[in-house]
Amino acid sequence: MRFAHPEPVPASVRVWPVFLPFAGCPYRCLFCAQDKQTGRDHADLAAILDGLKADLHSALERGHGPYELAFYGGTFTALPAPWPETFLALAARFRELGLISRVRCSTRPDCVAPDGLSRLASLGLDMVELGIQSFDDEALRASGRGYSGKVARAACRIVNESGLALGIQLLPGLPGDRPGLFRADVRAAADLRPETARLYPCLVVRGTPLADLWERGGYVPWTTDRAVRELAEALPVLWAEGVRVIRLGLAPEPTLDENVLAGPRHPALGQSARALALFEVVKDKVRELGRRPSLLEVPRRYSGEFFGHARELAPAYFELGVAGDSIRFAESELFFLE
Numbered sequence: 001m002r003f004a005h006p007e008p009v010p011a012s013v014r015v016w017p018v019f020l021p022f023a024g025c026p027y028r029c030l031f032c033a034q035d036k037q038t039g040r041d042h043a044d045l046a047a048i049l050d051g052l053k054a055d056l057h058s059a060l061e062r063g064h065g066p067y068e069l070a071f072y073g074g075t076f077t078a079l080p081a082p083w084p085e086t087f088l089a090l091a092a093r094f095r096e097l098g099l100i101s102r103v104r105c106s107t108r109p110d111c112v113a114p115d116g117l118s119r120l121a122s123l124g125l126d127m128v129e130l131g132i133q134s135f136d137d138e139a140l141r142a143s144g145r146g147y148s149g150k151v152a153r154a155a156c157r158i159v160n161e162s163g164l165a166l167g168i169q170l171l172p173g174l175p176g177d178r179p180g181l182f183r184a185d186v187r188a189a190a191d192l193r194p195e196t197a198r199l200y201p202c203l204v205v206r207g208t209p210l211a212d213l214w215e216r217g218g219y220v221p222w223t224t225d226r227a228v229r230e231l232a233e234a235l236p237v238l239w240a241e242g243v244r245v246i247r248l249g250l251a252p253e254p255t256l257d258e259n260v261l262a263g264p265r266h267p268a269l270g271q272s273a274r275a276l277a278l279f280e281v282v283k284d285k286v287r288e289l290g291r292r293p294s295l296l297e298v299p300r301r302y303s304g305e306f307f308g309h310a311r312e313l314a315p316a317y318f319e320l321g322v323a324g325d326s327i328r329f330a331e332s333e334l335f336f337l338e
């Protein structure tokens with residue numbers, strides 16, 4: 001039998017990230033470590049604009065692109081006027097020149113309003129990634145996010161109704177977490193059918209209020225094993241609704257890594273979760289086949305992650321009868337099982 005990997009087709013345009021750490025944020029959230037993630041503790045917007053302008057010019061001269069320009073790390077829709085307009089005007093100039101094909105930003109769910117988003121859309125914004133973190137009132141309250149699940153859902157609707165593409169970011173394992181909460185959040189996110197999702201299991205980072213809470217014994221983060229298992233269960237739910245999961249765990253960053261005090265931080269977290277999700281797909285197909293398979297052909301682009309980190313899934317595949325000569329990586333788009 002032939003079958004496809006259940007994930008939606010990845011985007012073909014490369015993202016050009018522009019980090020605006022904490023810019024526009026009404027306050028610093030309990031867990032947030034944008035300073036450690038970006039290596040900068042504040043955003044000098046004028047300097048960022050000048051640097052971006054120069055970098056875009058140089059990319060254009062070298063014939064690079066097109067890119068999707070992405071403003072991350074702060075609350076773009078709450079930047080003081082006229083910064084959102086200024087950044088979007090720069091993006092629009094380079095869109096006319098063919099270097100930029102799309103613009104996205106990240107923001108908080110309580111910082112979007114229909115009029116404001118429609119105006120930003122008319123200035124060239126295409127997509128909004130919402131730092132939802134959770135749709136659960138209790139987790140949002142315990143994490144001091146300052147909005148309810150109802151506001152989070154309404155924000156997703158506002159983005160869609162403004163003609164913008166929606167991205168959802170979830171932060172499982174927040175204070176207030178309990179069994180089944182992340183599963184419910186993933187279901188809620190999938191039902192909203194965003195274009196993309198990012199899943200960042202909560203980490204305890206030095207210098208954050210969450211680190212103080214953890215040191216006082218008031219917070220217990222997820223283990224890495226739990227994070228891998230829960231992320232692996234979340235992936236097929238999102239994929240089934242056509243949601244591209246564009247990030248699992250925070251990107252590697254030396255200033256972040258040296259400041260993580262606790263929590264599921266592992267460089268191969270995403271690989272392990274994706275590999276486990278794929279293993280469950282293959283297991284179901286083998287069950288459908290009704291016997292031990294004689295061959296599993298795997299598209300070569302999955303060869304790097306198929307067995308998971310350090311071949312952690314090799315014993316489980318062996319149990320399924322997929323090992324040695326019965327597995328082959330091929331230049332194909334589909335998996336083939338017989």
Ligand code: SF4
Binds near residue numbers: 022028074108131
């Ligand atoms: S979590 Fe988002 S809103 Fe909160 S401080 Fe960090 S970037 Fe700002």
